[in-house]
Amino acid sequence: MTGQVRTVDGRVAGRRGQATRQKLLDCLSEMLSSSPYRDVKVIDVARKAGTSPATFYQYFPDVEGAVLEIAEQMAADGAGLTDVLANRSWVGKSGWQAAQDLVDGFLDFWRRNEAILRVVDLGAAEGDKRFYKIRMKILNSVTNSLTDTVKELQSKGKVDKEVSAAAMAGSLVAMLAAVASHQKGFQTWGVKQAELKPNLALLVHLGITGRKPTK
Amino acid sequence: MTGQVRTVDGRVAGRRGQATRQKLLDCLSEMLSSSPYRDVKVIDVARKAGTSPATFYQYFPDVEGAVLEIAEQMAADGAGLTDVLANRSWVGKSGWQAAQDLVDGFLDFWRRNEAILRVVDLGAAEGDKRFYKIRMKILNSVTNSLTDTVKELQSKGKVDKEVSAAAMAGSLVAMLAAVASHQKGFQTWGVKQAELKPNLALLVHLGITGRKPTK
DNA sequence: TGTACATCAGTGAACGCGCGTTCACTGATGTAC
DNA sequence: TGTACATCAGTGAACGCGCGTTCACTGATGTAC
Numbered sequence: 001m002t003g004q005v006r007t008v009d010g011r012v013a014g015r016r017g018q019a020t021r022q023k024l025l026d027c028l029s030e031m032l033s034s035s036p037y038r039d040v041k042v043i044d045v046a047r048k049a050g051t052s053p054a055t056f057y058q059y060f061p062d063v064e065g066a067v068l069e070i071a072e073q074m075a076a077d078g079a080g081l082t083d084v085l086a087n088r089s090w091v092g093k094s095g096w097q098a099a100q101d102l103v104d105g106f107l108d109f110w111r112r113n114e115a116i117l118r119v120v121d122l123g124a125a126e127g128d129k130r131f132y133k134i135r136m137k138i139l140n141s142v143t144n145s146l147t148d149t150v151k152e153l154q155s156k157g158k159v160d161k162e163v164s165a166a167a168m169a170g171s172l173v174a175m176l177a178a179v180a181s182h183q184k185g186f187q188t189w190g191v192k193q194a195e196l197k198p199n200l201a202l203l204v205h206l207g208i209t210g211r212k213p214t215k
Numbered sequence: 216m217t218g219q220v221r222t223v224d225g226r227v228a229g230r231r232g233q234a235t236r237q238k239l240l241d242c243l244s245e246m247l248s249s250s251p252y253r254d255v256k257v258i259d260v261a262r263k264a265g266t267s268p269a270t271f272y273q274y275f276p277d278v279e280g281a282v283l284e285i286a287e288q289m290a291a292d293g294a295g296l297t298d299v300l301a302n303r304s305w306v307g308k309s310g311w312q313a314a315q316d317l318v319d320g321f322l323d324f325w326r327r328n329e330a331i332l333r334v335v336d337l338g339a340a341e342g343d344k345r346f347y348k349i350r351m352k353i354l355n356s357v358t359n360s361l362t363d364t365v366k367e368l369q370s371k372g373k374v375d376k377e378v379s380a381a382a383m384a385g386s387l388v389a390m391l392a393a394v395a396s397h398q399k400g401f402q403t404w405g406v407k408q409a410e411l412k413p414n415l416a417l418l419v420h421l422g423i424t425g426r427k428p429t430k
Numbered sequence: 431t432g433t434a435c436a437t438c439a440g441t442g443a444a445c446g447c448g449c450g451t452t453c454a455c456t457g458a459t460g461t462a463c
Numbered sequence: 464t465g466t467a468c469a470t471c472a473g474t475g476a477a478c479g480c481g482c483g484t485t486c487a488c489t490g491a492t493g494t495a496c
Contacts, residue, residue: 014492042482042483042484043483053482053483054485054486057485062483
């Protein structure tokens with residue numbers, strides 16, 4: 001997928017160069033969790049990586065360029081979010097399990113990639129097309145999968161025809177993403193993870209199947 | 216509530232001054248809908264208002280200060296979001312109506328204040344306490360109201376005791392806020408408002424009452 | 431194994447832009463008599 | 464009604480900081496013979 005790593009001026013990077021490049025990405029990732037995106041300066045990233053700003057520019061056009069690369073890696077990883085939904089039955093007990101697994105996977109993924117996801121959300125909200133695409137890539141896979149599930153249940157007569165599968169799936173995914181990115185907010189607010197997860201799973205199940213889960 | 220309007224150096228502003236101040240706020244508001252928050256410069260706001268940057272600093276410490284004032288006005292307005300829920304029954308047909316009204320009110324409010332809400336979300340996401348508080352002020356009123364509703368239904372035995380009222384209300388409100396701020400996204404994606412609203416109302420109703428609405 | 435040369439990798443220091451912010455000043459409005 | 468003075472309101476122009484970015488250079492690593 002990723003071809004040869006090249007410096008900005010076109011040279012092919014060797015071992016040493018790639019290591020430096022990677023170190024810059026790692027340091028940037030780390031900094032994103034501790035300070036707001038806008039406050040991250042090239043100089044700070046470079047210094048943290050034990051190198052100089054000029055070196056940074058050998059590998060990235062600017063901070064945003066480096067951030068996008070981190071984000072794309074994360075998005076590729078996020079494609080796996082739907083694995084848990086493949087060939088699952090949403091009828092009976094296994095439906096409840098599917099809902100729980102989806103919620104678990106979603107919240108975990110979000111927590112693992114909290115910092116970069118916040119930046120992606122920010123960029124997307126500000127109207128940056130590239131961040132918007134990355135965000136879509138992650139959410140679409142889940143949304144599409146859920147849309148298909150609803151449509152299938154509808155064709156079997158298990159869900160009202162009048163429900164818009166796409167609207168339902170989209171709303172649920174938007175909810176998961178919103179709650180996931182405010183997990184801390186919920187906690188501060190007195191809602192424990194242990195309450196949050198089953199509640200989200202309940203809503204997902206209600207939304208997808210139209211009925212309460214069989215536990 | 217708002218006391219006398221004063222300039223930064225402590226003088227009381229007269230009619231003319233207040234008008235200028237308001238014009239600056241209006242222009243800023245307008246600019247927020249067309250360009251990303253971070254790209255709004257004092258100079259541009261001032262020029263758009265037909266005045267000079269030095270004047271801007273007579274009334275506001277910086278752009279953020281002015282933005283916060285716009286946001287606080289909006290938040291005060293948003294307190295009315297719960298009016299629609301006061302003394303409503305969630306049983307039977309009126310429950311379905313309540314869910315619809317809530318969704319309508321929410322989406323409309325969000326659309327009316329799209330630009331400033333995006334900035335508030337952004338600031339809050341970046342960890343700015345003041346924006347976070349404003350966001351909370353708006354969402355809390357709705358969340359609290361819904362939490363009370365669920366608890367009431369629980370005490371009447373109409374909703375399972377095991378449901379966490381706070382988690383449920385919080386999740387639903389997070390969903391509404393998320394969907395509202397991505398309304399355009401849904402449209403681009405092929406989901407029409409006409410499908411979105413009933414779907415959200417359905418989810419709200421399912422979440423609050425645990426059962427399908429009687430239409 | 432040693433030497434010479436090519437290429438890779440990294441950098442200190444400075445340049446310069448953009449913008450936030452302020453200063454010293456001018457003009458407008460209000461008020462007292 | 465007119466004049467003088469106080470205060471309100473607004474501003475052009477410049478200062479200066481912070482930072483992104485680059486240049487000309489040094490050092491490290493690899494390779495050919």
